[in-house]
Amino acid sequence: MRHTASATHDLGRSQARAAWFFLVPALAAIAVFFAVPVVSGLLLSLTDFDIYALADLDNLRFVGLDNYRHLFHDPRFWTAMKNTLYFVVVGGPLSIAVSLSAALLIQSPLVALKGLFQTVFFLPVVTTLVAVAVVWRFLYHPAYGLLNRGLEWFGLGPIDWLGDPAWAMPAIILLAVWKNFGYNMIIFIAGLQSIPESLYEAARLDGAGRWAQFLHVTLPMLAPTFLFVTILTLIGYFQLFAEPYVMTGGGPADATLSIVLLMYEEGFRWWNMGYAAAVSFVLFVVILAVTLLQLRLRGLLTP
């Protein structure tokens, strides 16, 4: 007995050693490339690090929570927060709805050339945003753009898509949804394919129509996929940056200024590293809170 126990113990220990051996590179990478920067970022956010401090560390001041206090009194921060929420609340569900619709269409037995459509819908995801932006800028051109020509055809007035503060964010949302829906579509297709055909057969035997099948078989079976896609989309959409950066630069009149764009401007345009770090930490806390809330809601909804 004693013998076996110690053997198991030894085995456990050598296994643990092996485990550590394999884990250390990954942990080291996480420590160096994640933990250290995050902690230094947090410390940075308590200072007024700027170009003067870059020149001479004597010029660095520890300012405590001043950056955060200042941030909460900065109207541009609240503009950015409002714009980001607008983008998340409108763009997020829209993007998921479009992804799901596209996935359902492609999975439909009526559709031929599934592979082709899948590829075509996925293409925007892999296209460089800069190239896309050039094309979309033409599409959005107030006088000669295709979009306004189309509206004209329906007798609707021209819209200054990127020049009017009221329309700039919808324009960005449209672009972002078009650019990104293919990614979630692929995940939804995978989710749809994993639903056993037998469930649909059973439902059909019980007399369920297409809509009832969708509501009572497809949607519940897709729930885990939904959660995954929603969290991923939310996290991604909170970090809105590249689209306004290339299309509008945050304008007109800050109508498309997002939190990350604000952080980028403060940090890398003006080199206000302390303030920028504070912005990014606030964003981190917001994303964390929303994600936890979602997981909690999900826990409440499923028995």
Added chain:
Amino acid sequence: MRGIEGRATVAARRTDAAAVRPWPGAGASSGVVWLLRLTMLALLLGLGACSRGGPETGVSLDFWAMGREGERVRALVAEFERSHPGIRVRVQQIPWSAAHEKLLTAYAGDVMPDVYQLGNTWIPEFVALRALAPLGQRVRDSDEVSAGDFFPGILEANRIDGRLWGIPWYVDTRLLFYRKDLLARAGYTAMPASWPEWEGLMQALVETGPEGAHAILLPLDDWTPPVVFAMQLGAGLLRDEARYGDFLAPAFARAFGLYLDLFDRGWAPGPGTMNRADLYQAFGRGEVAMAITGPWNIAGFAERLPPATQGLWETAPLPAPHAPGPGLSTAGGASLVVSRASEHPEAAWQLVEYLSTTDSQIRFHALTGDLPARRSAWEAAGLKEAPHTRAFWVQLQHVRAVPRIPEWERIADKIAYYAEVAVRGEMSREQALRALNADADRILEKRRWLLDRQGGGASGGAPARSDDDGR
């Protein structure tokens, strides 16, 4: 700086001029990822620094130049290498949009190039970083470069605390581009030289133009027009050794009002006007008759205006509040600077000197179309009399540098922002000016702290200063 940035991206911009934001790298990123990138970059740069400096065969210089200049200057650098056999030059072309970030990162990683190009509004920042070597003594000792040959206003933009930090490479200022035929239709044979006449011209242009036409196209978010008008009225922009904003002063308020009036009176297409989208189209179709823009549009107009309007446009210096004019404009452009950390300061200066000779300046103008910084090059190349450039010649005698402090670009960005907010009617003029002044004061807080700490002695530029080269 914006002028130069504007040139680099002008083809892709929604509106001309202003050119507020650079082109992207790519990709969405969280704060954490940015910090990560920064760390990695620092690591990579650190490694780079270790591997540099192989066997010492002659002198090897690193030269960073931006955008198109970085590409075209290679021809001149090749000639420099031929005439200076001991020196090799590695030219690195940096896109304008990434230039500022790259230079600061290189500074943080201690891998600054020996010689680099710097937009002259960036000089104060790099002086504050103590990244530059002073050049005043070098110029005085040089047979090739003489300070008196540069445009005084432009040279002054390179001087901080009385010392010279950069040698002007090419120059940039803003003036009026206009359609001669539309002015003639309105009854004018030449561009007026004073504001009252200029306003009369704009009214006449609107009245004689077709339905929906405007007199002048101005970007909504450009700091140059209000700042230029303010300089013409003698506004200081900042006060108390640039410790505080001075935007509530009557001169600035009047200039800001004049700028907004251009929109309110219907002379400039305001927000919600459709034809404001593209300078070249609006200009080509005669929807506007004037624009305030910079030298890069000499080539821009030649390339992009329809053939029928090619002979019909000209440039003119800015009008002044009172005749005879011309009014002041901004002293823009780019300079060549030498890194303080350079291991080969002699060779670095030789490169700068070579690129600054009158002959090189003429060659460089031929290669790039940039306006030379040396007046002798203007005369030799006939630019002084040539159509389109002659107005620049006049204007360049009347330029003034914006405040030479590292914070200026941030403050200028705020001016552009509040100008747009006021044009859109989201704030009254008074509110906008008050908010602008408060923002400027906040941006200058660190500067005040630094100045107070060192006893308040310093003047214009970087609070921190030391050593050599009195001038």
